[in-house]
Amino acid sequence: MPSYTLLAPAKINLLLEIVGDRPDGYHELVMVMQSVDLADVIHLLSLSSEHIQFQCQHPEVPQDSSNLAYKAAALMQSQFPGHGGVQITLEKNIPIGAGLAGGSTDAAAVLVGLDLMWNLGLTQSELESLAAQLGSDIPFCIGGGTKLALGRGEELSPLADLDHLYAVLAKYQSLSVSTPWAYNAYRQAFSAQYANTPKAQEARRRQGPSVPLLQALQASQDVRLGQCLHNDLEKVVLTEYPKVQALKAAFEQYHPLGTMMSGSGPTVFALWADKDQAEAMARGVQEAIADSDLQVWVTKFCASGIHLLEHSSA
Ligand code: C5P
Numbered sequence: 001m002p003s004y005t006l007l008a009p010a011k012i013n014l015l016l017e018i019v020g021d022r023p024d025g026y027h028e029l030v031m032v033m034q035s036v037d038l039a040d041v042i043h044l045l046s047l048s049s050e051h052i053q054f055q056c057q058h059p060e061v062p063q064d065s066s067n068l069a070y071k072a073a074a075l076m077q078s079q080f081p082g083h084g085g086v087q088i089t090l091e092k093n094i095p096i097g098a099g100l101a102g103g104s105t106d107a108a109a110v111l112v113g114l115d116l117m118w119n120l121g122l123t124q125s126e127l128e129s130l131a132a133q134l135g136s137d138i139p140f141c142i143g144g145g146t147k148l149a150l151g152r153g154e155e156l157s158p159l160a161d162l163d164h165l166y167a168v169l170a171k172y173q174s175l176s177v178s179t180p181w182a183y184n185a186y187r188q189a190f191s192a193q194y195a196n197t198p199k200a201q202e203a204r205r206r207q208g209p210s211v212p213l214l215q216a217l218q219a220s221q222d223v224r225l226g227q228c229l230h231n232d233l234e235k236v237v238l239t240e241y242p243k244v245q246a247l248k249a250a251f252e253q254y255h256p257l258g259t260m261m262s263g264s265g266p267t268v269f270a271l272w273a274d275k276d277q278a279e280a281m282a283r284g285v286q287e288a289i290a291d292s293d294l295q296v297w298v299t300k301f302c303a304s305g306i307h308l309l310e311h312s313s314a
Helices: 068-079 102-117 124-132 138-143 179-193 198-207 210-218 222-227 234-240 242-252 275-289
Strands: 003-021 027-047 052-056 085-091 146-151 155-158 166-172 258-261 268-272 294-302 307-312
Touching: 003 102, 003 138, 003 179, 003 198, 003 210, 027 102, 027 166, 027 179, 027 210, 052 068, 068 085, 068 102, 068 124, 085 102, 102 124, 102 138, 102 307, 124 138, 138 146, 138 155, 146 210, 166 242, 166 275, 179 234, 198 210, 210 222, 222 258, 222 268, 234 242, 234 258, 242 258, 242 268, 242 275, 268 275, 275 294
Parallel strands: 052 085
Antiparallel strands: 003 027, 003 307, 027 085, 027 146, 027 294, 146 155, 166 268, 166 294, 258 268
């Protein structure tokens, strides 16, 4: 039976600004999202029956229909019936509950892989529309790279490539943050400051922290870019998780271009233009904190999202 193997990169947020509430209950956001080369691998094997099978060795990945990759296959089957089923095998390298879109990128890989396997010829924008039905970060994960994301996170526009940069990522293995919790905690603390009409939201966006960051990006000013990193969710997550705050402070001692929590956390990253300096910092932080619960990765920014690694038509 035909099989496809896809690479599914993680993402970090260089910017996450919460503008206000949306009528659909989500938050109106401005985000700058960036793919990095820490990636899961997804194998898809075509099944002649209509079954969707899912397997993953990682003990914390749900093995049932609550898994986003499973949901992506079910959505494709309901939209494009008659192509049979699929066995999904996930090699999980991206930490879970980390703010790195690990579950979202796996779902994006299933959408891209089934489009290929079933010869559907969907455009990237058609794939992104399907992805938006499953989660706010999944449309970005399809094409990846460096993108501005507005709305719920699904209105995407490309930005200048940053694939010369590196990010050192660090996460305490035993800590994970629930994304709905982080957004709800933010709403409870800050909803009095929300811009809730389209006009007020547009005005807020024009004065917000994305303006200097996008200027730095456009002008290829890495130092300024590092200084303009911004994530509103830090205000609730860092207060709730002092260990994450301390990790960020430990990163700052190495004077990277910038350091910030990604997404709803708890992963913290530090930005570097130089690979040797990034690696030296990764070693230094591991030695200084000396906690076997701390995981550290040196990653490179990458210019694309899901891509095909292998295909067999046998
Ligand atoms: O879309 P997704 O399922 O990934 O979102 C997870 C949670 O994050 C939502 O249930 C919501 O609490 C929060 N969220 C939000 N506004 C967004 C995106 C996510 O409030 N634009």
